[in-house]
Amino acid sequence: MLNLYAAANIFSRVFADQSDYIIEGSVPTASTIILCVCSAIVLGILISLLYIFTRRKTGYAQSMVITFPMLSGMIAAIMMMMCLLSSTAATAAAISLTGAFSLVRFRSAPGDPRDIAYIFYAMSIGVICGIGYVGYAVLIFALLGIVLIAMNLLNFGAPKASDMTLKITIPENLNYNGLFDKVLDKYTDHWLLRRVKTTDFGTLFDLVYSIRVPEGTDQKKFIDELRTLNGNLNVTLVLYKYDDQIYDQKQK
Numbered sequence: 001m002l003n004l005y006a007a008a009n010i011f012s013r014v015f016a017d018q019s020d021y022i023i024e025g026s027v028p029t030a031s032t033i034i035l036c037v038c039s040a041i042v043l044g045i046l047i048s049l050l051y052i053f054t055r056r057k058t059g060y061a062q063s064m065v066i067t068f069p070m071l072s073g074m075i076a077a078i079m080m081m082m083c084l085l086s087s088t089a090a091t092a093a094a095i096s097l098t099g100a101f102s103l104v105r106f107r108s109a110p111g112d113p114r115d116i117a118y119i120f121y122a123m124s125i126g127v128i129c130g131i132g133y134v135g136y137a138v139l140i141f142a143l144l145g146i147v148l149i150a151m152n153l154l155n156f157g158a159p160k161a162s163d164m165t166l167k168i169t170i171p172e173n174l175n176y177n178g179l180f181d182k183v184l185d186k187y188t189d190h191w192l193l194r195r196v197k198t199t200d201f202g203t204l205f206d207l208v209y210s211i212r213v214p215e216g217t218d219q220k221k222f223i224d225e226l227r228t229l230n231g232n233l234n235v236t237l238v239l240y241k242y243d244d245q246i247y248d249q250k251q252k
Contacts, residue, residue, distance in 0.1 A: 032132070033080045040076035040129035043141050044069030047122050050145050054152040055114075064115060071119065072126035079130020159215075161189050166209040167236040168226060169199070176207055179229055187222040189214055204233070 047068045052060060121144060128137040151157070170176055176196075184191040188211045195208040213219070219237060226235045 033077075036080055036129045036132060036134060037073055037076045039134045039137065040126045041069050041073040043125045043129065043137060044072030044122050046141065046145075047072070047118065047125065050148060051118050054148055064118070068118065068122040071122045072129070075123055075126030076130035079127060161212045161214045162239065164211050164213050165236075165238050166191075166211050167234070167238075168207045168209070168230055169233040169235070170205050170207065170230045171233070172198070172203050172205060174205075174231065176205065180207075180226060183222070183225045183229065184209070184211065187217055187225075188212055 045068075048065045051068065052065060125137050125141055128134075128140060168180065170179075190212040192210050193207060194210050195206075197206045197208070198204070199206055213222075223235050223237060227233075
């Protein structure tokens with residue numbers, strides 16, 4: 001009975017506010033601060049491993065992998081330091097929560113929304129560890145991690161068609177009106193001519209289309225049929241995020 005009671009007591013303390021343990025004058029001790037910050041860093045490293053696993057097919061940047069543990073640790077440290085300066089942990093948590101989430105700049109170049117979600121993931125874990133609930137941080141990390149892994153393995157939300165950009169070069173003496181309509185209708189679900197531009201001193205035209213290509217479309221046959229109509233000049237097919245700013249900024 002004593003062993004069971006001791007085990008239950010340890011378990012309850014894991015999920016209790018760690019900032020209330022080993023406290024003198026309602027201020028977290030150095031050992032408590034180190035425990036919470038180190039826990040945030042470890043969980044941040046686990047988030048990095050989860051990020052690597054879910055992005056193994058599409059690729060990832062090393063800078064993002066390093067960011068997560070550093071971000072979790074820094075936010076946990078901010079939260080604990082605010083507890084040292086405030087009379088109550090609740091007031092400190094409210095103030096530091098606002099400051100922590102303002103660290104992310106969304107005015108920079110837009111990135112992958114999944115990267116932003118992982119940043120908030122790491123920040124949330126840092127906040128929870130910073131207010132002392134290390135056990136709950138582990139629990140929330142595990143729950144969200146399971147959801148992310150399941151969605152990744154099930155390919156949840158993957159579209160059945162890909163939005164792409166099609167660029168066709170034609171000679172100046174070729175009338176492009178309606179020339180590619182049948183081929184585009186055959187291989188795409190939707191298409192729209194977005195821009196016409198002259199190149200090489202007016203000897204060539206560049207036609208830029210936004211198209212939606214169904215899954216399983218034979219892209220080689222699609223390009224080959226376009227080449228038979230444009231005099232075997234250049235045909236470029238790219239995803240929107242790799243379109244090299246082929247549209248004007250105002251049209252994006």
